Amino acid sequence: MKKVMIIGGGIIGLTLANYLDKTKFDVTVIDSLIGQATSASAGIISPWLSKRRNKKWYQLAQDGAAFFPKLVRDFALDESIYAPCGTLVVRPEKALQELAELAENRRKEAPGIGEIDLLTGSQTKEVLPLLKEMPSLRITGGGRLDGQAYLAHLKANAQQQQVTFIEEKAEIVRTDNHWQIKTKDHFLETEILCLTAGPGLLDLLSPLGYQVDIRPQKGQLLSFATNLPTNSWPVAMLEGEGDLIPFSNGQILLGATHENDAGWDLTPTEAAQQQLMTGIGAFLEDPEALFAAPMTMRVGTRAYTSDFAPFFGEVPDETNLFAASGLGSSGLTTGPYIGYLLANRINEVHAQPTDFSCYTKPMTEYIKKRL
Template sequence: MKNCIIIGGGIIGLCSAYYLQKEGHQVTIIDKFDITKGASFVNAGYITPSHFIPLAAPGIITKGIKWMFNSSSPFYVKPRLDIDFLKWSWAFKKSASNAKVEKAIPVIKDINLLGRSLYEELKASKDFNFHYDRKGLLMLYQTEKLGEEEWEVGQRGIKEGLNVKHLSKEEVKQYEPNVDLNIKGAIYYDSDAHMTPNEFMKDMVQYLKSKGVTFYTNEEVKDIIFFNNTISEIKTDNRSIKTDEVIIAAGSWSTLLTKKLGIKIPLQAGKGYSINTNRHTGIETPAILLEAKVAVTPMHGFTRFAGTMEIGGINHNINPARVKAIAKSAAAYYNGLHLEKLEIDSADCGLRPCSPDGLPYIGKTKAYKNLTIATGHAMMGWSLGPVTGKLVSEIISNKKLSLDLNPFHPDRTF
C-alpha cells in the first residue's frame, strides 16, 4: 500500500482516486476549489468514441486564423505575447499534419471505447446512482459541404469498426420525433453515450469519502518538496503532507505545478461555455450542430447547450458574445426553441486542458520516479475520466497496463 496524493479534484482526479483505493492505496485529494464547479461540471457529458480526430487536425490552423478576428466563432485563439502560448502554438501547428492525425486516430478511438466500457462497469456495480444513457450522437448539418465533410469522417469511423450512418432529414425523425429540426441531414454514431456530469461528480465524491479517501478542498498547493528524483512532501496553505506517490491531475492548472518541479509540459486552457434550460425541449438524442460546433445534451431534468473553444489563458471571464452565439445556434437548428435571457445570463464556463497534439498526458515523467501526470484531455476529459484513473492506478500499482501509454507520454516531443 502506498500513500498517494492527487492534486486536482476534477473527473480525472476522482477517477484516479477510485481505482487507487480499489487497489488498497491510501488516497488524499487536494483541490484549490470546492469540487462543485469547473470543466467537470459544465461539460456536455459525452462519452465519445466518435471524436477520434484530434483537435490539431489539418486545416484547423487556416480556420483558426479566420476565426481569430471573430470573438463569437467556434474556435477562438486570443493572440498574446506569452512564451508558453507561443511554444504551444508552434507545437500545435506541427501536430496538425495528416501523418500525425492518422497515427492518433486508432489511439484516440481505443482509449474512448475502453472509457465507455469502464463507465458501464461503474454503473453496473450498483455503487452509484448517476444518469448514463447510450443513445448515440447525431452530427446535424445545415449545409451539404459540412454534411460531406462529416460523412468522410464517418466513413473513416466505419473503417475503425464503429457503426456510423448517413441519415436524411426524414430519417433523423426516428431519433428526434418530438422536435422540428432545421437541417438537411445528419451523420449518426451509435458508439456514443451521455451523462449528467454533476450527478456523477457528487456520487463519486460521496463514494470516495465513504471508502476513506481524504479530501482537502479550498487548499492550494504552495510547494512540492523533493530530493534528487523523489517527491517527499506536498505543502498547501494549511498543511504539509508526506507522500509516496504524487498524481498531478489539476487540469489547466497542471503546468503551474509542473513548473515548480522544473518540468515543462505544453498545455493551454481551452474555455468552453454551457447554457442549461429546465424547460421541456423534446430533445431526446445528443447532437452536435456542425456548422456552429455546439453540443446539445438531454440531461437528467434539463437540456444543456455547450460549446466553443477559446484559447485565452487561465480565467473564468464570461464572454457574452460567445454565450449568445450558442443560444443563437440552438434556435437556428431547433425550430421554436428559444433560450430565455435568464438562462443565457446564467451561463457557466470551464477550462479544458489542451495538449498541442490532442492526446492527453498520462504516465510518469523521467524526472521524478514517484510523479504521475494525468492531464491534457481537452474536450475528451469526461469521456476519458475512468480510463485515465484506471491507467494511473495500474502505473502506481505496477500492474499490466490496459493500453500502450507511449502515445500519451508526458515527456513526448512535438
C-alpha cells in the same frame, strides 16, 4: 500501506482515486475546486467521426469510448450521469456521405459505433424534434456524460472507500525519498504523487525546474431547464462549436466555446451566450421557445497543449511522480480511461510498466527541464 496523493480532483483524478487498490494505498485527493473543467462540463462521447489526423489521439479516444460500458458497471452510473443515447451529425449531404463511409471503415475496429443510417430531414426531426428538417447521419453508438454529476458520484464513491479529500491549493517539494505537499492548513508527505490538475500543472512543476507545454482554455456552455421529453433524444453534433445535448428531465445543454485567450477568467459572458445561441439557434425549428426557458451558464478552464493532444505518464527524471494533462475538449471521452490506465500502472496490474506510447507522445515532448 503506501500513501498516494492526487493533486487535481477532475475527471482523471477522481477516476484514478476510485481505481487505485485501497488494500495497497492510502489515497488523498487535493483540489481547490476553482475553475475545474469537468465540474462545468457536459458532453458527447462519440469520437469515431473525428477527422483529426493525430492517430495516437484517435486511438486513445476510441478506446476511451469503448471503456464506458465497464465504467458504468464499475461505478453504477445511472442515466442522469451517462446515457448511451446515440448521436446525430448534421452536415451538408455530401459531407454526410463521406462521414458515413468513414464510420463504416472505423466500425471494423470500433463496433461501439453501432448502426449507421443516413436520415432525411423529416426523419431527423422525428428523432430530435427541436431541429429543423435537415439531413443527418445517425449512429446508435455514443452517449452523453454530465461531468458535474460524474464527479459528484465518484467523490461519494471514493469517500465510501476512505479516500481523504482536501479542498485547498497545493504546492509540491522534492525530497530524497518522499514528496512533500504544502497547502494553507496542511504539510503532508507521500511516496507516490499524481498531478492531474489540468492547466494548473504548469504552476505545480515550474518550481521543480520544469517547462510544461500547457495553457488554459476557457469553455462556456448554456443549460436550459425545459418540460420537454428529452430522455430518449440523441445528442446532436452541429457545425461550428455547437453541440446540442439533451439530458434527462428536460435539461438541454448547448455548447461549448473554445476561448484560448481568456486565461483563468471564469466570468460568464454575454458574448459567449450570444455566440452559442446564434450559432446553434440556426439549426432549431423554434429557437425562441427554447431560449425562453430558464437558463444558466457553466464556465470552466480546460488544459490544452500546442498540438492539442493529451499526455500522461511518469514525469521525466523523477521517481513515483505521475502527470496527466492537455485533454482539451475531449476530456470527457479520454479522461476516465486515462485515470484507469494510470491506476493500473500504480497498482502494478502488469508485470512490466504499462506502455502508453500508442496513445501519447513521450512525456519529454511536453515536460522538459529548464536549461
